[in-house]
Amino acid sequence: MVSIPLTSEPRLISHPEREADVEERRFRPVTFWAPIGVAFVLLEAYVLVAWVAKGQFKPTPPGPTPVPTYMKVVAAGWQWGGLAAFAAFVWFVMIRPWRRERRITLDGLFCIVFFLIYWQDPISNYFQTWFTYNSYFANFGSWASNLPGFVAPHGNRLAEPYLWDWPIYVYLAFGFTLIACAVMRHAKARWPRMGKFGLVAICFAFCFGVDVVLEPLLMLLGIYSYPGSIPWLTIFHGHYYQYPVTEGIFWGGAWCAWACIRYFKDDKGRTLVERGVDDLRVSDKKRTVLRFLALVAVCNLIFAGYNLGSAVLGMMGGAWPKDVTSRSYFTDGLCGPGTQYACGGPAVPIPRGNSAHVDPQGNLVGGKSSSPTGAG
Helix, strand or coil: CCCCCCCCCCCCCCCHHHHHHHHHHCCCHHHHHHHHHHHHHHHHHHHHHHHHHCCCCCCCCCCCCCCCHHHHHHHHHHHHHHHHHHHHHHHHHHHHHHHHHCCCCHHHHHHHHHHHHHHHHHHHHCCCCCCEECCCCCCCCCCHHHCCCCCCCCHHHCCCCHHHHHHHHHHHHHHHHHHHHHHHHHHHHHCCCCCHHHHHHHHHHHHHHHHHHHHHHHHHCCCEECCCCCHHHEECCCCCCCEEHHHHHHHHHHHHHHHHHHHCCCCCCCCCCCCCHHHCCCCHHHHHHHHHHHHHHHHHHHHHHHHHHHHHHHCCCCCCCHHHHCCHHHHCCCCCCCCCCCCCCCCCCCCCCCCCEECCCCCEECCCCCCCCCCC
């Protein structure tokens, strides 16, 4: 006689195929961010290659104005000293940990990423030139005019001080990113119940404060200038070292965003954009490449946000101070005496590459597509 139970527990039937399908369909952030990183790398390569191929890879001279001795000393000392600082930073932050752990660490990837995002440096001049570098520094002009849709004329004349500027994106920009992360760690240890919003607020306040102190010092030393800043939002207005407070807000925000990407990680030590990489059936090398590309994407997008905000405000700037226009090593042949372009200001129309424009004497000069026009 067969006994049939009146009740029975339902049997759970496993379907490996369905589970595999669900696993395959699971969203992995790294697969979204990595292709964006590829696009940024390709765009950067195009811009830099075009810069060289078009014959724009040539120095912008400092012009006839004598360069003060202290600026020459700063240029010589910091360019070569900065390369030493860069080498030391890369050794301690990327190479030594790489050798010790036999794999590149997250900070090692960040070192390479910050070295690569330098290509965006001139983008805040996209619509109108509002910042310049001291052309006494070693330079080969700029690749700016090869950026798709770049509006400001003669972007290739911006004197990018590559020996000074490129390395600081690693040892200074990423260096302070590490310090900002340490500030958040200290705050979390001091106030364990503090949430993410509080940590981000502290991070931003720190980054803003650092920029407000650091950038005026760099400008006072004669490295670069913000002549096109908005007067009522400017400290030391009228001097070559005038400082736009908006720079502290935008750069401090970018700095804080980079720090938060690095600081907030999951239980596997992955940042927001790397998550899901451990679930992919790929080799360790491919996994590292995907992580790198994802970091390239998010760091470039953060920097693009800074540049977009700065570029828009750059169109609202005041008249360039005489303390800048009287120094040819700050005008870079972009505008002012000795050129056919008036420097920016509320009364000066914003020119495009080949458009009609106003010269320093207030005359209207015709563009390439129209006959020259004079105006008294």
